[in-house]
Amino acid sequence: MLYILLSVICSVTVSVLLKLAKRYEINILQAITTNYIVAAAFSFLLYQPDLAQVGAQSPWWAFISLALLLPSVFLILGASVKQAGIVKTDIAQRLSLFISIVAAWLLFKETFNNYKIIGLILGFVAIFFVLRKPQQQTSERNQSLAPLFVFLGFGIIDILFKQVALSKEVPYTTSLTLIFILSFIVAVIISAVQVIAKKEQVRVKNILCGIILGFFNFGNILFYMKAHKLLHDNPSTVFAAMNLGVIIIGSLTGIIIFKERLNRYNYVGIILAIIAVICITLSQIYAAK
Numbered sequence: 285m286l287y288i289l290l291s292v293i294c295s296v297t298v299s300v301l302l303k304l305a306k307r308y309e310i311n312i313l314q315a316i317t318t319n320y321i322v323a324a325a326f327s328f329l330l331y332q333p334d335l336a337q338v339g340a341q342s343p344w345w346a347f348i349s350l351a352l353l354l355p356s357v358f359l360i361l362g363a364s365v366k367q368a369g370i371v372k373t374d375i376a377q378r379l380s381l382f383i384s385i386v387a388a389w390l391l392f393k394e395t396f397n398n399y400k401i402i403g404l405i406l407g408f409v410a411i412f413f414v415l416r417k418p419q420q421q422t423s424e425r426n427q428s429l430a431p432l433f434v435f436l437g438f439g440i441i442d443i444l445f446k447q448v449a450l451s452k453e454v455p456y457t458t459s460l461t462l463i464f465i466l467s468f469i470v471a472v473i474i475s476a477v478q479v480i481a482k483k484e485q486v487r488v489k490n491i492l493c494g495i496i497l498g499f500f501n502f503g504n505i506l507f508y509m510k511a512h513k514l515l516h517d518n519p520s521t522v523f524a525a526m527n528l529g530v531i532i533i534g535s536l537t538g539i540i541i542f543k544e545r546l547n548r549y550n551y552v553g554i555i556l557a558i559i560a561v562i563c564i565t566l567s568q569i570y571a572a573k
Contacts, residue, residue, distance in 0.1 A: 291507035292529035294500045301497050302365040311490045312362040317475045318494025320468035323502040333458035342454050346447045351466030357437035364430035369544040374534030375414050375557050376431035378527045382407040383439025403563030406556050413553030524565035531557055
């Protein structure tokens, strides 16, 4: 369970860093760009991938799609943390798994049991309550759209990563490294446009923040994969502990440390999200029997 705890801490830390970015006037785009080259460097050091294995038969459409989506959704994640807070953003990110579950049903003809159906229903209801604002808070209503885009963006990314994982031509760790490199290239292009068009300066503090961000972002992936390898006979345990851990620790961090204000609808959404993840986990356990 230590690897799961470390993965949860890394995931929540990424949200905390994005939350603090505005306070210290960090350019999120420059930090995200640096983050990907750091993640790629860690991938080379730990996995020693052979990029020569990537050929014409490799799923390039998925590689390129992920390279375009990852920096974009990371920017949306940063905006969501600043506008809607850590609590709502982390829950939206974790509930995005329901998009990949629906895709498994529609695209891969996966069978659904009652637990999975109940979990899906509760998950989408939870999104409604997490994003719900009282009627009097009309001036902030547009801000609630950011977690929704996080939900959609990470759901699509998860589907693409599943497609990459299904590829037999290239080892997953090699694909992951390539995706980090391509994402870095895309982020560099976007950053260059921002520097030229808006005359943004490349600052050392943005690079340093990106290095820290890349360390924790890669740590999240590394410890999550190690947990799955160690508990290979109990993938549902890793799945449940990771998602519940991020929802609970992320919520506590947002409420206690950053004093994020939630209404009664949001608290109902948090409870429904936890129940939904438990139901999905039960569906995996019973499906394996």
